[in-house]
Amino acid sequence: MTKTALVSGGTRGIGKSISLALKKAGFNVVANYGGNDDAARAFTDETGIPAFKWSVADADACANGIAKIEEEVGPIDILVNNAGITRDGFMHKMDVDAWNAVIETNLSSLFYMTKPALEGMRARGFGRVVNISSINGQAGQMGQANYSAAKAGVHGFTKALAQETARKGITVNTIAPGYINTDMVAAVPEKVLESIIAKIPVGRLGEADEIAQAVLYLCGPNSGFITGSCLSINGGQHMC
Incomplete structure (x- = not known):
């Protein structure tokens, strides 16, 4: 039976590439997105991959969205927690809203997304959870106390959950990208x-x-013997 994969933030950037790679490999792929309706429509028109809209920072929306996908598409066997945002600023200028938005979207979302998908994985005795962190969750980054804290938390979440689920046939791993050629990085000033x-x-x-x-x-x-691990893909910029 074809396995179903859900990719959060799966219609643009790294998420889009993940969605396309999984589809090309034969998985039944579904993408989640948070706000850009035009990009999501263009993505579905281009790829044929359905896109479901909800905020990964909203626990109820995650539970309802996953329930809808499992009802309309099928049980989720693979979950890629890729969605994330930045709200950069030096700590002495950062407000509570900027802190909370990044923590909720980049870290709390792992709990909100994984918990409802995990129940079915445990029952079926198989699952793959891949969490996308960042080099800045390993090395830190000036002006990103919120982002670095959230992405560092991804590693702890991964290691703890991997221990809980290993005997149920569910692996949980993290990938920590460095600077990737996406629209977000392309917007950085040329000299920077x-x-x-x-x-x-x-x-x-x-x-x-x-x-x-x-x-x-x-x-x-x-990959069944790999769990609780972090794969750093950063061109050697940070080695751990």
């Missing part, structure tokens, strides 16, 4: 981007498909 690339030993930005291929492996049949 040049200084970033200068610190990457391989001398270039990563590509979204390089992240997608790693996700694909962790979701595949040969």
Whole structure:
């Protein structure tokens, strides 16, 4: 039976590449998105992958959205927690709303999304959960106390849940991308981007498909002995 994969934030950037890689590999893919209706429609028209809209920062919306997908598409076997936002600013200027928005979307969402999907995975004795973190959750980044804290929390969440679910046939892993060639990175001022690339030993930005291929492996049949791990894909910029 074809396995169903849900990718949060799956219609743009890294998420889009993950959705496409999983579909090409034969998975039944569903994407979640939070706000850009035009991009989501264009994504579905281009790929044939259905897109369901809800905020991953809303626990009830996540539970209802996953229930709708399982009713209309099928049980979720693979969950890729990719959705994330930034609200950058130095700590002395950061307000509570900027802090909470990033923590809720980038960290609390893992609980909101994974818990309702996990019940079926446990019952079926199989599941793959892949959480997308960041190099800045490993090394920290000035002006991103909220983002770095949330992405660091992803690693702790992954390690704890991996221990809980291993004997149920469910693996839980993290991928921590470095600077990837997406629209968000392309918006960085040219001189700043040049200084970033200068610190990457391989001398270039990563590509979204390089992240997608790693996700694909962790979701595949040969990855059952990998759980609680973090795969850093950053061109050697930060080694752990």
